[in-house]
Amino acid sequence: MVVPLNRQELMDLAKNVTGKLLLRQEIPLSAFHFTQAVEQKFIRAVPSFTKKHFTLQCNRCGNNEKRLMAQYPCSICNKTHSYCRKCIAMGRVSECTMLYEWSGPVPEWKIHADPCTWKGTLTEAQQKAADRIASAVVNKEKELLSWAVCGAGKTEMLFPAITIALKQGKRICLATPRADVVRELQPRIQQAFSDVTVQALYGGSKDKKGTAQLILATTHQLLRFKQAFDVMIIDEIDAFPFHAEPSLSFAAERAIKLDSTTIYLTATPRKQQLKRIRNNLLPHIFVPRRFHSYPLPVPQMKQVSQLKSQLKKKELPPSFLKWLLIRKHPQRQILVFVPTVSLADHLSVPLTDLLISYDIITSKQQASTVHASDGDREEKVQSFRDRDLFMLLTTTILERGVTFPSVDVIILDAGHHVFDQAAIVQIAGRAGRSTDDPFGDVLLFHDGKTEAMVEAVESIRKMNKRGGFA
Amino acid sequence: MHCLWCDEEIIPSVNWGNLLLPSRPASLCEKCESELEQIEGDRCRKCSRKTAEVVCRDCQWWESQKRNVLAGNYSVYTYNAFMREIIAKWKYRGDYILRNVFAEVFTEGYYQAFGKKKDAIIIPIPLSENRLKERGFNQAEALAAFLPNQSKSLLARIDSEKQSKKSRKQRITRKNPFTLKETLNKPAILVDDIYTTGTTIRHAAELLKQNGCPEVYSYTLIRG
Numbered sequence A: 001m002v003v004p005l006n007r008q009e010l011m012d013l014a015k016n017v018t019g020k021l022l023l024r025q026e027i028p029l030s031a032f033h034f035t036q037a038v039e040q041k042f043i044r045a046v047p048s049f050t051k052k053h054f055t056l057q058c059n060r061c062g063n064n065e066k067r068l069m070a071q072y073p074c075s076i077c078n079k080t081h082s083y084c085r086k087c088i089a090m091g092r093v094s095e096c097t098m099l100y101e102w103s104g105p106v107p108e109w110k111i112h113a114d115p116c117t118w119k120g121t122l123t124e125a126q127q128k129a130a131d132r133i134a135s136a137v138v139n140k141e142k143e144l145l146s147w148a149v150c151g152a153g154k155t156e157m158l159f160p161a162i163t164i165a166l167k168q169g170k171r172i173c174l175a176t177p178r179a180d181v182v183r184e185l186q187p188r189i190q191q192a193f194s195d196v197t198v199q200a201l202y203g204g205s206k207d208k209k210g211t212a213q214l215i216l217a218t219t220h221q222l223l224r225f226k227q228a229f230d231v232m233i234i235d236e237i238d239a240f241p242f243h244a245e246p247s248l249s250f251a252a253e254r255a256i257k258l259d260s261t262t263i264y265l266t267a268t269p270r271k272q273q274l275k276r277i278r279n280n281l282l283p284h285i286f287v288p289r290r291f292h293s294y295p296l297p298v299p300q301m302k303q304v305s306q307l308k309s310q311l312k313k314k315e316l317p318p319s320f321l322k323w324l325l326i327r328k329h330p331q332r333q334i335l336v337f338v339p340t341v342s343l344a345d346h347l348s349v350p351l352t353d354l355l356i357s358y359d360i361i362t363s364k365q366q367a368s369t370v371h372a373s374d375g376d377r378e379e380k381v382q383s384f385r386d387r388d389l390f391m392l393l394t395t396t397i398l399e400r401g402v403t404f405p406s407v408d409v410i411i412l413d414a415g416h417h418v419f420d421q422a423a424i425v426q427i428a429g430r431a432g433r434s435t436d437d438p439f440g441d442v443l444l445f446h447d448g449k450t451e452a453m454v455e456a457v458e459s460i461r462k463m464n465k466r467g468g469f470a
Numbered sequence B: 001m002h003c004l005w006c007d008e009e010i011i012p013s014v015n016w017g018n019l020l021l022p023s024r025p026a027s028l029c030e031k032c033e034s035e036l037e038q039i040e041g042d043r044c045r046k047c048s049r050k051t052a053e054v055v056c057r058d059c060q061w062w063e064s065q066k067r068n069v070l071a072g073n074y075s076v077y078t079y080n081a082f083m084r085e086i087i088a089k090w091k092y093r094g095d096y097i098l099r100n101v102f103a104e105v106f107t108e109g110y111y112q113a114f115g116k117k118k119d120a121i122i123i124p125i126p127l128s129e130n131r132l133k134e135r136g137f138n139q140a141e142a143l144a145a146f147l148p149n150q151s152k153s154l155l156a157r158i159d160s161e162k163q164s165k166k167s168r169k170q171r172i173t174r175k176n177p178f179t180l181k182e183t184l185n186k187p188a189i190l191v192d193d194i195y196t197t198g199t200t201i202r203h204a205a206e207l208l209k210q211n212g213c214p215e216v217y218s219y220t221l222i223r224g
């Protein structure tokens, strides 16, 4: 005999399914209990596609591009079905599958009396922004952009808003495009709200349930949510892949409740956001000062003729060699950016040899190279942080989301198109991150100034000016 | 056209050779295509494994057994890391269209190995009912559909779950997981995506031969 779900099981199910849009296999119920839940109207089926004119739109990821829809002959129905290729990694959405959402009694989230266990203090600039963000949450403003320069301490600025939301029994999501940022944030957020259940969702995360009141997630994981959150915070909205991937903003928009507040965080807003700010369509708060109250390092451009062919021949520019010898702060570690994985591999040995011959490092073990598909990526970043590595050669994967206390930053072939304005501002923002060493050299080696370089330098100067530095 | 794997746009190259006869649009970009590895050079005459021996050790062992039921297997690709990824997305995620990646090579390989067997019947290795329900299609049938000869679904597969409910002894004796729907008195070519140990395919071959089929071969996409 099969026993119907009891009250506790039903409540667990509600927490599990509410605010989501799921495939049948993502709902942990037996065939019997599932049918029962549908009959009792606790779970509702939603069609997986919307037909618009002659195109299909996937209701999970919003994809309506023809080339990312395909067909298969279904052996169950003996018909040919369309399916969505775009979101297939999360299970296939096809014409013969439905999506399911919770339609039973809405579970309530805990009202926390005093959830914040963070003992630090905010600087004046941080406090001002934090108050503005918190008031947006309290007043249920639809959107607010927090534009804080690299190193302003943007995460701490969120604590008052998260606190007040938890006090009101709201559900909160902090989403970011990159999984390594989620991993870095998790212990910090958990520490700041030590009695609140925090779950982190990303591609390889163990916990995939997404049942907590406070969720950290990659923007990709939002594809499973629907009308779930009262407060949505999207970190690094200008970062890849969020800014270039329409399905992610589609997902973020669907994941919020009707009466919710969305906070965007960025250090380098893109043209589309700047335009909305200028036209008063997007309220924003600007944080022009780093937490230690020193200005942002301004990059210096170094023109080198024939740079690309020199690098190809494994020759490093003379002006770079000269800089190495006369650096004012030789104790600073060196972070070198190159545009491609192949150039990183190509320059790894010659650069290491050079540093040894200049007595800047004593062994090969003090230099390393890292890129996106490097399995030891996290360990290498950690040993650079621990100063076991003195020089790290990297692609743009380290342009943001990582903090090292005392580095000089180099870009070789800064004119390459991967170094757009935002990337250069972010890379420059790796320097001077600690109170002990608030400065750092930022050098752009190039063989022809690009608009991106000029605009990046200009915008850094402008931000410093707005921060009260002449 | 965009690459079916990495979605990079494929710009067809035009040269004097294909100016008048445009080639079929490629389904993979050059970079992805180059990561697939076709079996070339010396291979085992019986199972297509890459080896310098005429008949590999495994096949020598099979030949020493009384149940030497499979006349031979032919495969076209090796099972490298990239192929594993494609198979996982195609078969387990259910991205059916990835089948197109194999169309040309799989068809050509067939003509090379079995072109002369004009009266042979193609038999796709079936999935169990539960598996089929999960995936919505059978990858072996999807491959068989590329081939010129008549294809018949003569086999059925007993659910492995149902099988595991049977006694331990029965499982150890490895009961044949297939049943035959209809006998066949023509040569048969079993089709599947991958030949690993050859055990599954030999179960199917044995059943066919016991019921009067004169000769059984197998044609598989990958030699694992």
Ligand SMILES: [Zn+2]
Pocket: A058, A059, A060, A061, A062, A063, A084, A085, A086, A087, A088, A093
């Ligand atoms: Zn989709």
Ligand SMILES: [Zn+2]
Pocket: B003, B004, B005, B006, B007, B008, B028, B029, B030, B031, B032, B033
């Ligand atoms: Zn490709």
Ligand SMILES: [Zn+2]
Pocket: B044, B045, B046, B047, B048, B049, B055, B056, B057, B058, B059
């Ligand atoms: Zn062999």
